[in-house]
Amino acid sequence: MLSGKDRRRTIRIKRSSLLECKLGDLDRPAIKIAETLEEYTGAFSLVHDEYVRSGYTSPHPSRLLFNAWSMLPQTAVFVFKSFHEVLSSVTYIPDTADFGLPIDAVFKDKIDELRKSGPVVEVGALVTQRRRRWSNMMVFLAKALLKYAQVTGAANLVVMVNPKHVRFYTSLFMFKPFAEERFYEKVGAPAVALRICMKDIESELKAAYAEEAFETDLHHFFLKAAGTLPENIPSQASPDDLKKKRPIDPYSAYYLLRRRPDVLDSLTEKQRAVFENYYHQALFSLPGGVGAFDPERTTGNILEKLKLDRFDAYTDTAFCRNLGLLTYDEQRKLLDSRVAVAGLGGVGGEHLVTLARTGFGKFTIAEFDEFSPVNVNRQYGATVSAFGRAKLDVMLEYAMGVNPFLDIRKFPSGISEENLDDFLDGVDVVVDGIDFFAFDIRCALFMRAYKKGIPVITAGPMGYSCALLVFMPGGMDFIKYFDIRDDMDMQEKLLRFALGLAPRALHVRYLDRRFVDMRERRGPSLDIACRVCAGMATTEAVRLVLGKKGVRAVPEYTQFDPFTGKYHRGKLKKGLASFPQKLKLRLARAVFTPPPPEGAAVPATPAVCKPLQPVPRSVMEYIVRAGVQAPSGDNSQPWRFRIGDRRIELFADRERDTSFFNVAQAATLISCGAVLENMRYAAGAAGLETELTLLPDGEGADRVGVAEFEPVGMPLYELAESSMWRRCTTRLMFKKKPVPQAVWQRLDRMVAGEAMLSWVTDRGLMKGLAAAVYKADRARVERRDLHEYLMEHIRFGPHEGPHGDGLPLKNLQAGVAGELFMKFTQPWRVMRLLNILGAGRMVPLHGRQSVIASGGLGMISIAAATEEQYLRAGAVFNRLWCALEYMGYGLQPLAALPLLNLRLRLEGESRFDPQHVVLLREADRTARAAFGIPEGALPLMMFRTGESRRVRYRTFRRDVASMLV
Ligand SMILES: Cc1cc2nc3c(=O)[nH]c(=O)nc-3n(C[C@H](O)[C@H](O)[C@H](O)COP(=O)(O)O)c2cc1C
Numbered sequence: 024m025l026s027g028k029d030r031r032r033t034i035r036i037k038r039s040s041l042l043e044c045k046l047g048d049l050d051r052p053a054i055k056i057a058e059t060l061e062e063y064t065g066a067f068s069l070v071h072d073e074y075v076r077s078g079y080t081s082p083h084p085s086r087l088l089f090n091a092w093s094m095l096p097q098t099a100v101f102v103f104k105s106f107h108e109v110l111s112s113v114t115y116i117p118d119t120a121d122f123g124l125p126i127d128a129v130f131k132d133k134i135d136e137l138r139k140s141g142p143v144v145e146v147g148a149l150v151t152q153r154r155r156r157w158s159n160m161m162v163f164l165a166k167a168l169l170k171y172a173q174v175t176g177a178a179n180l181v182v183m184v185n186p187k188h189v190r191f192y193t194s195l196f197m198f199k200p201f202a203e204e205r206f207y208e209k210v211g212a213p214a215v216a217l218r219i220c221m222k223d224i225e226s227e228l229k230a231a232y233a234e235e236a237f238e239t240d241l242h243h244f245f246l247k248a249a250g251t252l253p254e255n256i257p258s259q260a261s262p263d264d265l266k267k268k269r270p271i272d273p274y275s276a277y278y279l280l281r282r283r284p285d286v287l288d289s290l291t292e293k294q295r296a297v298f299e300n301y302y303h304q305a306l307f308s309l310p311g312g313v314g315a316f317d318p319e320r321t322t323g324n325i326l327e328k329l330k331l332d333r334f335d336a337y338t339d340t341a342f343c344r345n346l347g348l349l350t351y352d353e354q355r356k357l358l359d360s361r362v363a364v365a366g367l368g369g370v371g372g373e374h375l376v377t378l379a380r381t382g383f384g385k386f387t388i389a390e391f392d393e394f395s396p397v398n399v400n401r402q403y404g405a406t407v408s409a410f411g412r413a414k415l416d417v418m419l420e421y422a423m424g425v426n427p428f429l430d431i432r433k434f435p436s437g438i439s440e441e442n443l444d445d446f447l448d449g450v451d452v453v454v455d456g457i458d459f460f461a462f463d464i465r466c467a468l469f470m471r472a473y474k475k476g477i478p479v480i481t482a483g484p485m486g487y488s489c490a491l492l493v494f495m496p497g498g499m500d501f502i503k504y505f506d507i508r509d510d511m512d513m514q515e516k517l518l519r520f521a522l523g524l525a526p527r528a529l530h531v532r533y534l535d536r537r538f539v540d541m542r543e544r545r546g547p548s549l550d551i552a553c554r555v556c557a558g559m560a561t562t563e564a565v566r567l568v569l570g571k572k573g574v575r576a577v578p579e580y581t582q583f584d585p586f587t588g589k590y591h592r593g594k595l596k597k598g599l600a601s602f603p604q605k606l607k608l609r610l611a612r613a614v615f616t617p618p619p620p621e622g623a624a625v626p627a628t629p630a631v632c633k634p635l636q637p638v639p640r641s642v643m644e645y646i647v648r649a650g651v652q653a654p655s656g657d658n659s660q661p662w663r664f665r666i667g668d669r670r671i672e673l674f675a676d677r678e679r680d681t682s683f684f685n686v687a688q689a690a691t692l693i694s695c696g697a698v699l700e701n702m703r704y705a706a707g708a709a710g711l712e713t714e715l716t717l718l719p720d721g722e723g724a725d726r727v728g729v730a731e732f733e734p735v736g737m738p739l740y741e742l743a744e745s746s747m748w749r750r751c752t753t754r755l756m757f758k759k760k761p762v763p764q765a766v767w768q769r770l771d772r773m774v775a776g777e778a779m780l781s782w783v784t785d786r787g788l789m790k791g792l793a794a795a796v797y798k799a800d801r802a803r804v805e806r807r808d809l810h811e812y813l814m815e816h817i818r819f820g821p822h823e824g825p826h827g828d829g830l831p832l833k834n835l836q837a838g839v840a841g842e843l844f845m846k847f848t849q850p851w852r853v854m855r856l857l858n859i860l861g862a863g864r865m866v867p868l869h870g871r872q873s874v875i876a877s878g879g880l881g882m883i884s885i886a887a888a889t890e891e892q893y894l895r896a897g898a899v900f901n902r903l904w905c906a907l908e909y910m911g912y913g914l915q916p917l918a919a920l921p922l923l924n925l926r927l928r929l930e931g932e933s934r935f936d937p938q939h940v941v942l943l944r945e946a947d948r949t950a951r952a953a954f955g956i957p958e959g960a961l962p963l964m965m966f967r968t969g970e971s972r973r974v975r976y977r978t979f980r981r982d983v984a985s986m987l988v
Pocket residue numbers: 652653654655656657658659689690691693694750751752753754829830915916917918919977978
């Protein structure tokens with residue numbers, strides 16, 4: 024037993040931490056009064072789960088627990104939620120003439136007494152997610168509730184609780200017992216009635232807490248401190264506004280009552296009448312009534328009711344507004360025509376729906392893929408509920424929703440050489456919706472259709488525009504128009520396709536070429552263009568099927584660009600085989616398909632791992648390959664891996680990076696943190712969730728991380744996943760255009776408390792920082808150990824690849840003169856002589872120049888020099904770097920300034936030349952001031968970033984096999 028004094032202490036200690044709301048990892052936390060179905064079901068399912076867990080009730084199949092009071096318009100269900108999840112909730116039930124209060128079931132006599140002194144409000148269903156108990160949400164909810172009670176004029180707040188919870192309410196919230204313990208029949212347990220008298224609460228809180236320190240002063244917290252009313256209650260609302268009845272919206276009410284009709288069971292007739300008044304629509308829709316929300320609203324039922332359950336009746340009505348643009352006879356002809364739509368992604372999905380709305384009645388559709396979040400920007404069927412669903416199924420639903428009488432033939436595995444004949448069987452016209460990069464199957468389809476005498480329409484979204492070609496039987500065929508030969512590689516074929524589609528290339532002038540890469544099969548695409556395409560392609564389909572004039576078949580072409588406002592039609596008599604087109608091709612080749620960057624090749628993303636099945640070894644190796652892609656000081660790759668069945672252990676190779684920069688293994692651990700981050704992205708792409716344990720054997724041990732993987736059956740998207748393979752150190756000069764604040768703010772949110780990010784884009788401050796970088800770089804080039812280490816790691820020879828590590832000379836982007844300078848200064852004695860003569864400063868001067876030629880500078884800082892913080896900072900650094908790459912920015916680390924200063928701080932001045940100590944201290948002061956880094960924090964990694972060209976020469980990686988233990 025605790026003594027009275029001890030007990031007070033524990034309560035005080037708890038209270039002191041109660042006022043801190045620990046919301047670190049919550050996405051957009053908010054306190055609200057529930058108003059959406061998601062909020063109601065979130066709160067009621069939390070109540071259900073917690074009450075079941077505590078044994079107060081047995082589980083219900085709906086997993087929802089609420090009563091009629093919860094739905095009364097006067098009631099307010101308070102929720103503490105993250106973006107879309109309710110984490111804690113409490114219900115506020117004002118007394119009403121018809122319903123009274125739930126507490127009346129046990130303490131009616133006592134409540135009646137209280138009623139005499141003003142409005143009584145019952146508080147109930149206090150719940151917090153079990154795993155969030157520590158985060159004190161309830162205290163914040165209580166504060167909002169108290170304020171709401173004050174504003175709405177409650178006289179007494181009452182609560183009925185199990186005797187074992189009494190202390191929680193009385194000691195923290197100043198509830199007082201006002202009736203003796205009684206037995207609550209319905210629950211089968213004893214109950215105590217507690218209350219807060221609103222007129223006394225202020226003085227009671229004051230008396231109890233006035234002496235307390237600020238952080239434990241609940242009086243101040245509850246009644247004085249700001250941020251009280253729930254988010255969706257306007258602060259200027261009058262008490263009358265607040266007391267306005269807010270019934271749950273009809274659909275939500277229907278949804279709730281449909282799942283828990285028993286809520287209505289115990290209502291008196293009078294109460295049911297009141298309920299019907301509020302929720303007539305919902306009650307009307309429940310089984311027994313036929314209302315708007317009847318789940319039996321099948322297509323058949325609806326059409327039957329509307330008397331449109333016959334083909335003629337439906338199509339006459341649904342397409343009546345086409346008349347005037349199409350004759351009745353033409354409409355019938357469209358309904359009887361078959362269009363083959365190959366591919367249902369960006370353009371294909373839009374084509375299908377537009378064709379169906381125009382009244383085409385028969386389709387043959389092919390698509391093998393599933394919808395995923397990256398399709399959302401442009402693909403018709405890509406919505407949250409469609410993620411992971413077959414595109415074919417989803418689009419079929421849309422099309423059948425437009426016209427339930429469609430005759431649709433399906434090819435759920437897509438098209439291939441083998442099924443082309445079948446696919447084209449009975450087809451009047453083909454509309455191309457194939458992925459831009461799937462060239463070979465497109466070519467095969469077009470040629471087969473040509474042979475069979477079927478016209479093919481292709482409408483390609485290019486920028487904001489649509490580029491349209493129509494291939495007619497007897498006209499010029501696909502291979503001839505694009506001038507394709509078998510021996511051409513895929514890049515060349517794709518380039519020809521792009522150029523032949525839009526020879527005038529109206530879109531190229533506004534296209535950011537950094538985001539186009541034929542080799543990586545990457546290019547931007549807009550829904551706007553897909554919609555223009557659907558309109559243009561369907562127009563041609565109408566023309567073709569109805570034999571209308573105006574079809575301009577290949578070699579004629581059309582491009583319409585709503586952005587530039589240009590419409591261009593032209594003709595390439597010889598297709599791409601003519602001289603001017605060949606010239607254009609040559610130019611486009613140089614711009615869009617430069618030779619591949621030298622360096623490590625990118626492996627193909629593996630298939631998604633299925634839950635409960637073993638993770639193939641090839642996937643584990645893919646994950647390690649991704650890890651190895653991480654940056655490391657001078658490309659030293661100081662790591663090793665052990666691959667298990669579903670886990671990968673990462674070991675720091677502490678002997679590998681012997682650079683003077685690698686103070687306390689900080690550089691090695693930064694790299695290892697980056698490795699773990701890359702592994703997580705790669706695992707996500709393969710449908711694996713990663714659980715990471717850092718330093719399982721403590722600081723100083725080689726095993727620095729263990730990643731355990733759990734297949735979830737869906738790829739987990741990280742924007743970094745696509746960019747981690749492209750990420751590389753960019754030592755080129757960048758554009759000076761400032762990297763926008765929105766970019767920095769997004770990066771800052773990615774840091775997620777694992778380190779601290781500061782940034783500078785102000786030109787004046789950047790100049791100061793350039794001078795600081797110059798000083799730190801001087802300390803670098805004037806040290807023999809650092810100079811020799813770097814020279815050892817530069818690969819001067821022409822065959823840098825086989826080493827698999829170090830820095831290929833060209834990768835340093837030093838230009839011809841710089842490369843000569845580096846070759847010449849390889850021996851320390853030469854460099855030393857140049858340093859004495861002052862010529863050695865050319866290197867730091869170049870560094871200074873490059874800092875000025877940037878769009879911004881960033882600094883990652885940590886709170887303490889621990890191995891865990893180095894690892895986390897490394898992960899953060901890699902995350903930001905990949906994100907910048909994704910957004911089109913280059914990055915170069917500038918490690919000398921922070922890492923040399925870290926060594927100075929950790930090991931003192933003895934390891935440095937006194938002159939360098941002065942330079943480093945000055946550089947540190949400038950950096951701290953410019954970045955606004957607090958005194959206690961340790962700057963760890965600096966970088967420059969900005970818009971940049973792509974790097975041509977990249978680093979290599981050692982063989983994965985040599986890194987396994
Ligand atoms: C801790 C650390 C410090 C680094 N310091 C510098 C630096 O000061 N200057 C620089 O140009 N690159 C620096 N780099 C980049 C590495 O040289 C680069 O990551 C490595 O050569 C691999 O090449 P990649 O980043 O192009 O894949 C650093 C990287 C790490 C992880």
